[in-house]
Amino acid sequence: MYNKEKLDAVKAARENWENNKIAKTLAKGPERKEKFMSTSGYEVKRLYTPEDIADLDYNEDLSYPGEFPYTRGVQPTMYRGKLWTMRQYAGFATAEESNKRYKYLLEQGQTGLSVAFDLPTQIGYDSDHPLAEGEVGKVGVAIDSLKDMEILFDGIPLDKVSTSMTINAPAAVLLAMYIAVAEKQGVTPDKLSGTIQNDILKEYIARGTYIFPTEPSMRLITNIFEYCAKNVPKWNTISISGYHIREAGSTAVQEVAFTLADGIAYVEAAIKAGLDVDQFAPRLSFFFNAHNDLLEEVAKFRAARRLWAKIMKERFHAKDPKSMMLRFHTQTGGSTLTAQQPDNNIVRVAIQTLAAVLGGTQSLHTNSRDEALALPTEDSVRIALRTQQIVAYESGVADTIDPLAGSYYVESMTNEIEKRAAEYIAKIDELGGAAKAIEKGFIQQEIQDSAYRYQKEVESGERIVVGMNKFQIQESAPKGLLRVDPAVGEMQKEKLKALRDERDNAKVEESLAELKRAAGTDENLMPYILTAVKQYATLGEICGVLREVFGEYQQSVIL
Known part of the structure; x- marks a missing residue:
């Protein structure tokens, strides 16, 4: 230049x-x-x-919004044409309670839904399973069957609302339930828009809500790719997640590198399964974290877009421009929130919101001030949503595209993050790809080392966290926190008992037997799961059949 x-x-x-x-x-x-x-x-x-x-080539490295390599954004007009989707992550207790929260958020101006599921749902157990005891409805909504999904989306038109579901190992089952609910509303699958997370590799790396071993898990993911390409074309079939990698303690560079390495593994698996790259790649999406280092975070998002575009074009020879676009959802950093002086979290979230918007996100969830202590109250959720709305409508940052482009610091840092992330990906390639690198513990060890360094810096005072290791005050115990009623578990058990008494159990058994047979072949399992769901087979019953055929994943121990 x-x-x-x-x-x-x-x-x-x-x-x-x-x-x-x-x-x-x-x-x-x-x-x-x-x-x-x-x-x-x-x-x-x-x-x-x-x-x-000095070596930056404007046309090659930056170009224009909506054009390769998409450094400056994936849409030609970005937020001048349409603001990002304001998609608050929510779900707790029963489907009835969560439905009320969704309607409240939509009334407050939210433009998309994002469903949080409880832990038993995430690992494929019904609420009456012994391992679900004490966890039902605690960190998300309990969904045991299509009946719960019908209640969850009651009065919410699924042809008009985009829905994201944070579900991974049993993603095929929850997607089938969503399709079935839409059909009951008279909405055909081709009208549905939204995202399932469906990212099992990061569960092995950083989160732990896995069920099946790697190979059958990858099969389920590619089955979803294939099924949705033909039947649910507006659906984002995976949200390849760096968010949880960052929450586990990774750096910004590692977040980009390990997320894109997982993305490469999914693309390779789909191609191996016989899919054309341009058949499924346009519906791939990503999920990133927004932390407090404002300018590094902006550079991170820009670097990720550019690096993914090059990977899709040069490694996988994608022809469709949409296959090369890294579209992503952002959530502000949960691990950055402090229980001390929780109102400070409002400021942190505002900074992180700016980072996501200046970095060109497609949708955004802003955390609430009290989430280091409990599930957020309605007041806290409203402030979090208002943070996005103030940035959107009052700050001016959405009025021009990529406003920090040309900053010597931001451009230099974009280059640096891309370079370092590419080096990590090359190392992972040498190890045999993301799945092999996970098996060998390489990715987990890198994250653990980074988390340890960060914690040492905080404990030594080298890294200041306001209100926690500096500028402390005497505080009284927090009041007005949201608590989930322990009776939720019993309520779900009663609903399950009633369901099993009311449904046609012979048809349920028939559908589960057919699913089990198909799981032993190389057939696409989505139609069989959808049939079982429509007969009101439960999540636990469906996952139980697949556990019998596939077995369960055993995590490597990293010391």
């Missing part, structure tokens, strides 16, 4: 500034730190100049 003569002039001027102005200033007193480090562990220079982006 700069000719040699101009760069030489910049260099001479910078050296003069350093040798005179800076040297005199430092002689009077040192800077706050000897070194300033990014959260990804590389040094942040005192000043960035054209020298730091």
Whole structure:
């Protein structure tokens, strides 16, 4: 972008500034730190100049919004045409309670739904299973059957609302339930829009709500790709998640690298299953975290877009431009919230919201101030949603596309994150791909090491967390927190008993037997799961059949 003569002039001027102005200033007193480090562990220079982006080619590295390599955004007009989807993540207790919360959020101006499921649902157990005891409805809504899904979306028109579901191992079952509910509303599958997370590799890495071993899990994922390409074309069939990788303690660079490595594994699995890359890749989506290091986070999002575009074009020879677009949802950083002085979390979330928007997100969830203590109250959820609305309508940052482009620091950092992430991906390729790297514990160990370094910095005071390790105050116990009624578990058990008494159990058994037979073949399992769901087979019954055929995943122990 700069000719040699101009760069030489910049260099001479910078050296003069350093040798005179800076040297005199430092002689009077040192800077706050000897070194300033990014959260990804590389040094942040005192000043960035054209020298730091001397090799940047505007047309090749940046180009224009909506054009390869999509550094500046995936849509030509970005937020000038349409704002990001404001999609608050919600779900707790029963389907009835969660339905009320969804309607409240939609009344407050939310533009999409995002469903949180309880732990038993996430690992494929019904609410009356012994392992579900004490966990029903605690961290999300309990969904045992199509009956619960009917209640969850009662009065919510599924042809007009986009829904995201954070579900992984049993994603095929919950998607089938959603399709069945829509059909009961008179909405055909081709009218549905939304996303299932469906990202099992990151469960093995960072989260732990897995059920089946790697191979059958990947089969279920590619079955969904194939089924939705033919029947639910507007549905995002996977949300490849860096969010939980970051929550586990990764750096920004690792979040990009490990997420895209997982994405590569899914694309390879789908191609191996006989799918054409341009048949399924346009419906791939991603899910990233937004942390407090504002400018590094903006650079992270831009680097991820550019790197994925190159991967899809150069490695997988995608032809459809939509196959090369990294479209992503963002959630503000749950691990950055503090139980101490929880109102400070409102400020943190505002900074993280800016990072996501300046980075070009397609949808956004903003965490609530009290989530370090409990599930959020309605007041807290409203403030979180208002944070997005104020950024959207009052800040001005959505009025122009990629407003930080051209910043010497942001462009330099975008290059640095892309370079370091690409090096990680090359290392993972050497290990045999993401699945093999997970089996060998490489990715988990890298994240653990980063989390340990971060925690040491906090405990030593090297890294300041306001209100926690500095600027503390005396605080009284928090009041008005949302608590899930322990009776929810018993209520769900009663609903299950009534369901099993009312349904046609012979048809249920027949559908489960057919699913079991198909699981032993290479057939696509989605039609069989959908049939079982429509007969009101429960989530636990369906996953139980698949457990019999596939077995269960055994996690590697990383010390």
